[in-house]
Amino acid sequence: MSTFKIEGGIPLCGEIKPQGAKNEALQIICAALLTSEPVKINNIPNILDINNLLILLQNMGVKVERHDANTVTLTADKVNLEYMQTEEFKKEASSLRGSIMIMGPLLARFGKAYFPKPGGDKIGRRRLDTHFYGFQKLGARFNFDSSDFFYSVEATDLNGTYMLLDEASVTGTANTLMAATMAPGETTIYNAACEPYIQQLCRLLIAMGAKIEGVGSNLLRIEGVNDLHGAEHTILPDMIEVGSFIAMAAMTAGDLWIRGAGVKHLGIIPLAFERMGITIEVHGDDLHIPVQKCYTIDSFIDGSIMTIADAPWPGLTPDLLSVFLVLATQANGSVLIHQKMFESRLFFVDKLIDMGAKIILCDPHRATVIGLNRQTKLRATTMTSPDIRAGVALLIAALSANGTSTIHNIEQIDRGYQDIEARLSALGAKIVRVE
Secondary structure: OOEEEEEOOOOOEEEEOOOEOHHHHHHHHHHHHHOOOOEEEEOOOOOHHHHHHHHHHHHOOOEEEEEEOOEEEEEOOOOOHHHHHOHHHHHHHHOOHHHHHHHHHHHHHHOEEEEEOOOOOOOOOOOOHHHHHHHHHOOOEEEEEOOOOEEEEEOOOOOOOEEEOOOOOHHHHHHHHHHHOOOOOEEEEEOOOOOHHHHHHHHHHHHOOOEEEOOOOOEEEEEOOOOOOOEEEEOOEOHHHHHHHHHHHHHOOOEEEEOOOOHHHOOOHHHHHHHOOOOOEEEOOEEEEOOOOOOEOOEOOOOOEEEEEOOOOOOOOHHHHHHHHHHHOOOEOEEEEEOOOOOOOOOOHHHHHHOOOEEEEEEOOEEEEEOOOOOOOOEOOEEEOOOHHHHHHHHHHHHHOEOEEEEEOOHHHHOOOOOHHHHHHOOOOEEEEEO
16 A cells, blocks of 8 residues: 655645546547457556556457557457456456446447446445446346346347436446447437536547437437447546646645646536636636635625535536535635535545544535635645545645645555656655655
């Protein structure tokens, strides 16, 4: 287990470029299973979750050619489906939740797929019903072996159909969409997720020969084709990293330029930070976060406390709520953070309270933060990262705190953030990794 030692209270200044989007890359890598031809992916993040997924596919027989740290070509011309029945596969796949998206492509191309109950972040119940509902509507048979938590889907023939997803699940939409690309007839997916990750997946699939209409909306129409071919795709900048860097700059009173931020794909993220009182200057595709000695949280028109809540796109992504929560601890004013999707994602606030933050955990989904207005700095402490996003929130808190903090289990942070200590050190942070 690795640990970060962080000496806080140092403003972060300089320039930084966000990595490729992790959540998009997971989908794009899985989409390569839809064809036997090469699929080249640019701007892929060199992080633990992505590298583990590539190893999984390689063990399944997919050729993985690394051109450099952030460019890879995948060729799935000899996929070994028997490997999916092995204990080794069950162990590898169960540790990486994003690998659930191999099922849709395999079902479309080979008529069957198998998968263990996935792991990932411990942030509450994350059901898979939407995935299997989509497969069943297309004509697949679903089976769950409760003795070893193993899922299987099989289909002699898939057929296009109409479906209304019970929730706008990003991974559920991606899986169903990929399965539908080669299902004869027209498939209509209503209440589809429309995040930039899904839009990018649609663009890759269209480049591979798929026929998809409604990209960017919650109503997708897919006309099934016989087969798909190879293509090249470039991953967007990671909006979660962009939001994390904005918060780091504001919390440390730094002066930061975020280069190549993918501004037009950020949705309401900049507006949400502005509601928190953060000044963001847009220069083309770059963001500038100037020095802010203080920042004041907005209130609603009637004077009531501001609420920051997650919602399906184009609403605010739930992956940033932990960042907004820690940002509020040094603001002037109060805010209610409402995490609607996951019931365990706010349980890291006890660590911030230990650092001196004023937070009331109302219930598993809501926390009220009373900002300290920089009158009292957070104090250094020893913490353990419970998941990717909470881990980065704790890192932001440590960067702004008085003294030297310790964060254990930083492998959670490594799952989603590429070489984070070196990149932050280049901005002036004093952060050391201890193995």
